[in-house]
Amino acid sequence: xxxxxxxxxxxxxxxxxxxxxxxxxxxxxxxxxxxxxxxxxxxxxxxxxxxxxxxxxxxxxxxxxxxxxxxxxxxxxxxxxxxxxxxxxxxxxxxxxxxxxxxxxxxxxxxxxxxxxxxxxxxxxxxxxxxxxxxxxxxxxxxxxxxxxxxxxxxxxxxxxxxxxxxxxxxxxxxxxxxxxxxxxxxxxxxxxxxxxxxxxxxxxxxxxxxxxxxxxxxxxxxxxxxxxxxxxxxxxxxxxxxxxxxxxxxxxxxxxxxxxxxxxxxxxxxxxxxxxxxxxxxxxxxxxxxxxxxxxxxxxxxxxxxxxxxxxxxxxxxxxxxxxxxxxxxxxxxxxxxxxxxxxxxxxxxxxxxxxxxxxxxxxxxxxxxxxxxxxxxxxxxxxxxxxxx
Amino acid sequence: xxxxxxxxxxxxxxxxxxxxxxxxxxxxxxxxxxxxxxxxxxxxxxxxxxxxxxxxxxxxxxxxxxxxxxxxxxxxxxxxxxxxxxxxxxxxxxxxxxxxxxxxxxxxxxxxxxxxxxxxxxxxxxxxxxxxxxxxxxxxxxxxxxxxxxxxxxxxxxxxxxxxxxxxxxxxxxxxxxxxxxxxxxxxxxxxxxxxxxxxxxxxxxxxxxxxxxxxxxxxxxxxx
Numbered sequence: 001x002x003x004x005x006x007x008x009x010x011x012x013x014x015x016x017x018x019x020x021x022x023x024x025x026x027x028x029x030x031x032x033x034x035x036x037x038x039x040x041x042x043x044x045x046x047x048x049x050x051x052x053x054x055x056x057x058x059x060x061x062x063x064x065x066x067x068x069x070x071x072x073x074x075x076x077x078x079x080x081x082x083x084x085x086x087x088x089x090x091x092x093x094x095x096x097x098x099x100x101x102x103x104x105x106x107x108x109x110x111x112x113x114x115x116x117x118x119x120x121x122x123x124x125x126x127x128x129x130x131x132x133x134x135x136x137x138x139x140x141x142x143x144x145x146x147x148x149x150x151x152x153x154x155x156x157x158x159x160x161x162x163x164x165x166x167x168x169x170x171x172x173x174x175x176x177x178x179x180x181x182x183x184x185x186x187x188x189x190x191x192x193x194x195x196x197x198x199x200x201x202x203x204x205x206x207x208x209x210x211x212x213x214x215x216x217x218x219x220x221x222x223x224x225x226x227x228x229x230x231x232x233x234x235x236x237x238x239x240x241x242x243x244x245x246x247x248x249x250x251x252x253x254x255x256x257x258x259x260x261x262x263x264x265x266x267x268x269x270x271x272x273x274x275x276x277x278x279x280x281x282x283x284x285x286x287x288x289x290x291x292x293x294x295x296x297x298x299x300x301x302x303x304x305x306x307x308x309x310x311x312x313x314x315x316x317x318x319x320x321x322x323x324x325x326x327x328x329x330x331x332x333x334x335x336x337x338x339x340x341x342x343x344x345x346x347x348x349x350x351x352x353x354x355x356x357x358x359x360x361x362x363x364x365x366x367x368x369x370x371x372x373x374x375x376x377x378x379x380x381x382x383x384x385x386x387x388x389x390x391x
Numbered sequence: 392x393x394x395x396x397x398x399x400x401x402x403x404x405x406x407x408x409x410x411x412x413x414x415x416x417x418x419x420x421x422x423x424x425x426x427x428x429x430x431x432x433x434x435x436x437x438x439x440x441x442x443x444x445x446x447x448x449x450x451x452x453x454x455x456x457x458x459x460x461x462x463x464x465x466x467x468x469x470x471x472x473x474x475x476x477x478x479x480x481x482x483x484x485x486x487x488x489x490x491x492x493x494x495x496x497x498x499x500x501x502x503x504x505x506x507x508x509x510x511x512x513x514x515x516x517x518x519x520x521x522x523x524x525x526x527x528x529x530x531x532x533x534x535x536x537x538x539x540x541x542x543x544x545x546x547x548x549x550x551x552x553x554x555x556x557x558x559x560x561x562x563x564x565x566x567x568x569x570x571x572x573x574x575x576x577x578x579x580x581x582x583x584x585x586x587x588x589x590x591x592x593x594x595x596x597x598x599x600x601x602x603x604x605x606x607x608x609x610x611x612x613x614x615x616x
Contacts, residue, residue, distance in 0.1 A: 007494040007534060294490040297451055298504045298550070299479025384451055384471075388486075 020320025040346035051216035082114035085212035100155035125162030125181030293387025313372025404457030483551030541572025
């Protein structure tokens with residue numbers, strides 16, 4: 001068989017293996033892209049909004065009382081990396097004559113840095129410093145930095161710059177804060193928020209007494225949420241505790257939609273690959289119809305001819321899968337890691353799920369074997385003279 | 392010299408092909424005996440039924456009427472599985488266009504039919520010996536594309552001989568060869584027939600090749616003449 005392969009027409013052999021490799025890349029590319037997009041969305045939720053775990057006030061309560069103690073208790077649990085308390089400030093922001101009811105969150109910047117990556121997403125100015133009672137950072141949706149001309153949000157602060165002053169309207173009073181920076185995470189839920197420090201909140205509301213509206217928690221590894229939630233409850237956390245998937249219903253629905261599209265496109269990809277491989281191998285074997293006829297004429301048993309072509313197509317498909325994988329992992333994935341797909345909501349790279357990869361690999365090999373077996377069976381069953389004459 | 396033992400007995404075979412709605416008679420009640428050691432040449436004009444007759448004799452096709460007996464056993468309507476085994480063990484074929492497997496070397500092509508019946512180790516020395524006999528002792532590992540037309544046909548002859556067939560069928564084996572290569576191939580046939588007592592049935596158009604045979608069967612319009 002090996003001799004047969006290396007002595008066969010190199011161009012034909014290379015072309016068949018190349019087509020199988022391309023078909024395989026097509027199969028894994030689509031699913032990897034969707035996995036990457038979904039993963040990108042998930043990371044956005046975790047990194048910019050909820051952390052891995054979200055703690056909210058217990059039923060019947062408006063706030064989490066004694067937040068520093070709760071934070072300490074949460075952070076003492078093995079598997080938890082950090083936690084940060086956030087307070088929703090019931091106010092609105094005014095810039096010039098424009099007033100918008102943008103959500104304002106009061107945070108401890110040092111803690112928040114350890115849970116979210118908003119500090120790394122500043123497009124102008126700087127993140128908040130600890131103890132900065134006079135500063136505010138705003139999301140790109142508030143600054144309207146992305147809006148196309150004529151499509152500006154009427155409540156956004158067009159033209160706002162770092163160093164400008166905004167007024168936070170809190171109760172019946174207004175507090176002037178300086179814009180320290182503008183951030184853009186690409187996650188819509190986060191980019192329409194503004195952050196101030198807990199010190200700024202205390203300056204506005206001297207009655208503030210270490211409460212929190214929510215606590216966001218970063219785990220050491222994604223996937224351990226259920227186990228950590230059990231640990232939190234076992235360690236006396238009485239508040240409501242949610243995983244990031246439960247907390248972000250919007251993203252869950254988007255992820256579900258993408259998963260649905262992924263399944264459909266994967267099936268289409270598998271069908272296209274199957275048809276491509278089938279046609280390529282069918283043509284190859286059909287072109288050997290005369291040769292098969294001669295083998296039959298000299299008395300070679302049909303099942304041996306069929307077995308030979310099944311082995312041949314299995315070798316083609318394994319070679320195609322190996323070359324396809326080498327191109328995919330050696331060139332395509334590194335390229336998209338360096339140049340991610342820029343989507344409005346997240347940047348996506350290609351993510352290969354080992355289960356998907358193996359399933360597609362097996363599918364392709366079985367399809368190729370079927371593609372070899374079917375024409376071989378057909379040619380060994382047609383009239384001998386027709387086979388010899390290549391009809 | 393041929394003996395009186397009939398290897399093949401053909402009685403009144405007819406073959407009609409269907410071309411659309413038209414029935415085309417290719418053979419009409421042909422009878423003949425092939426004796427052990429015969430060198431028979433079948434001749435006739437194009438369309439006379441030579442190739443059709445050879446295919447019936449070689450069990451590559453079935454006649455519509457009549458019987459064919461091989462070594463005393465009737466094989467006319469035998470199942471394809473059994474016919475395939477008979478072709479492998481008892482009959483050898485040489486086609487006009489050599490019909491070698493392009494990816495296999497000369498010795499591998501010769502070994503191919505024998506590998507169905509015995510191990511590679513057992514048949515390789517015999518394949519090498521046959522190639523030496525046809526004058527290709529120094530080209531055992533050559534691929535078909537590295538051989539001339541005459542040399543390829545000699546490989547096909549060696550392949551036809553590997554399972555020690557009772558009869559060798561050759562369908563215009565020199566048609567694609569120049570006159571020197573054709574003479575070379577025919578001398579191999581002659582040697583096989585005379586020295587090794589091989590039974591050969593060959594189709595040819597060439598009048599000067601008729602002299603190699605001990606019997607001539609002439610066909611016209613599907614009938615013996």
